[in-house]
Amino acid sequence: MSYERFAYLYDELMQDVPYDNWVSIVEAYKEKYQVNGMKLLDLACGTGELSVRFAQKGFDVTGADLSTDMLSVAQSKAQALSLPIQFFQQDMTELDDLGEFDIVGIFCDSLNYLEDEQAVRLAFQGVSRLLKKGGLFLFDVHSVYKMDHIFSDATFTWDDDEITYIWNSFKGEGVHSVEHELTFFVLDGESGKYDRVDELHYQRTYPEQSYVKWLEQEGFANIEVTGDYTLNPPVPKAERLFFAMIKK
CATH class of the missing domain: 2.20.25.110 (S-adenosyl-L-methionine-dependent methyltransferases)
Incomplete structure (x- = not known):
């Protein structure tokens, strides 16, 4: 999949995306799970819209994405706002040692771009390696x-x-x-x-129960699933599922 031109169109097309809702959900679960640290990894960060918002909220943000074009846009945003965000080119199924984080997020249905179950499970394994014990992992996906x-x-x-x-x-x-x-x-x-x-x-995407099973196998606990930018369980016709959990 090429983002060479799409990267520069992306923000124009995504103007109505409720990015602040993702930030609010992260803050709510950070408080609920009593995660004190502020080191946050924004996986599949794209053009950095969420990375910038998290940094403005006081998080120590690292962004990672597969696309160099997306990262170029993200870096320009951070520099324009004088935000000390580090960006790395990374495949979420082959994560290098980027450090240890209090919070890891894969947002904006980015996980749905992985082609099969094995790739999703590799991503979960990589997140588990990078996340501190008791750290918070969040992601969202399109529903079945x-x-x-x-x-x-x-x-x-x-x-x-x-x-x-x-x-x-x-x-x-x-x-x-x-x-x-x-x-x-x-x-x-x-x-x-x-x-x-x-x-x-x-x-x-996959059924909710499949995600939960794979997450439990990678050492995640207290898994909560909500729907459509709320903190409530998803209704049958929910379009977006949100997962929040801690690493044992």
């Missing part, structure tokens, strides 16, 4: 309901003066998976013409 009933065979569009996109989603080969075909038309300010950018993204 959303994958099977909202994304599958759906079309979404966006149109404004600078960016237009057509987003077609199709059922993927794996169970509870989708392929997103995105075509962007982006205005070139100098020529006044629109450039076309095509992207193909694959996402897959």
Whole structure:
């Protein structure tokens, strides 16, 4: 999956994403689980929107992402705000020794981009290695309901003066998976013409019980699952599941 052009379009398209809700959820569980430390690893940090917000809240933030283009955007944001965030290029299934953290998060359904169960479990293993005993791990994923009933065979569009996109989603080969075909038309300010950018993204999710089982096998406990940016258990048609837990 290439983010070479998508990285620079991402923030424009994600203006309405409720990033502050993720921050609030992290703060709520930090207090609930009585995690005193402030070292936070933002895995799959993308363009750094959440990394910046966490740093502004006083967290000692490290960001990691597979895409150098995303990291370039993230680094520029942190420098513009004089925030001391370290960014590293990392595959979340092959995490190096980045240090020891009080909190690790994988947000914005980034875990759904891993292609199979083995990759998800490798990510959980890596997080467990980097997280302190008693540390907090949080992530969110698309629900099975959303994958099977909202994304599958759906079309979404966006149109404004600078960016237009057509987003077609199709059922993927794996169970509870989708392929997103995105075509962007982006205005070139100098020529006044629109450039076309095509992207193909694959996402897959799993039943809530599968995530819980894999997490328990990696030494996580007190696992809580909530839905749709709330601290309440997910309803049957919840579109996004949030997982919070501590490392034994």
